[in-house]
């Protein structure tokens with residue numbers, strides 16, 4: 001029987017016995033299949049800790065201050081945040097949540113911040129295209145794709161009427177629902193980092209938005225060895241609830257002091273190079289980590305998408 005692409009992807013990634021994440025392969029990290037920003041090293045978390053302090057002050061130093069890392073994976077970002085010990089850590093309730101650990105998001109996230117690094121690209125998506133009449137989407141049958149009439153409401157992103165006939169694009173129905181659900185719990189801010197583009201039309205024209213990964217090897221055939229490969233997509237932001245701001249990851253990290261942390265790291269290393277300890281090594285590693293995190297051809301070009309509520313600063 002034909003299965004809609006998102007249902008197929010759901011099985012490939014999250015089936016409790018045979019899915020990519022269930023099988024333990026989907027552990028982000030140096031020995032894993034992909035390297036995310038927290039996995040580059042503790043610097044990403046150190047910058048986010050500074051940002052959390054800014055937001056905490058703007059909110060009037062709430063206590064408790066809920067900080068949720070949604071889609072936390074192995075929890076590396078949480079550990080880096082804890083290591084940084086920002087001022088807000090005396091009030092924060094720092095929690096990592098992942099569909100794998102079955103913890104329910106609290107119904108009320110008032111005054112809280114939700115972080116989501118490379119979550120949205122991993123939420124099962126559909127694949128659509130405009131047909132000469134109406135819309136079609138991908139179904140999977142016997143390990144191959146077939147196109148059939150799109151189920152439910154037609155896509156509603158901006159410029160959908162201009163979409164070229166026959167050009168496939170990702171349809172983020174579940175990711176949009178997930179973000180709407182998080183927003184409905186009234187956090188002060190949601191901060192998502194991901195690869196993507198502002199519009200679906202742009203992604204469709206660019207192509208190459210669907211990727212698979214295994215052992216740092218990149219593929220593009222999601223039907224090959226189902227369950228053994230990660231399946232991921234660039235995220236089209238115009239399908240999500242409208243964000244308050246969008247910047248590149250590099251711009252966000254610069255605005256929140258990554259360069260100062262690197263300068264501090266170099267100085268600490270120089271002062272301790274004769275008898276380096278773990279802290280000094282960590283400080284030295286900030287130099288290489290910053291290069292990776294700001295790389296305009298890689299992590300630096302990821303988007304930092306924010307939904308801020310109330311009257312907090314919008315800088316970036």
Ligand SMILES: C[S@@+](CC[C@H](N)C(=O)[O-])C[C@H]1O[C@@H](n2cnc3c(N)ncnc32)[C@H](O)[C@@H]1O
Pocket residue numbers: 021028036037038039070071072073074076097098099100116117118119122123178
């Ligand atoms: C690519 S990994 C990123 C892990 C981590 N945030 C990082 O940056 O290293 C995506 C994670 O999102 C989780 N995930 C996917 N859909 C989710 C959902 N609806 N709610 C919570 N976690 C989800 C997956 O289980 C996976 O651990």
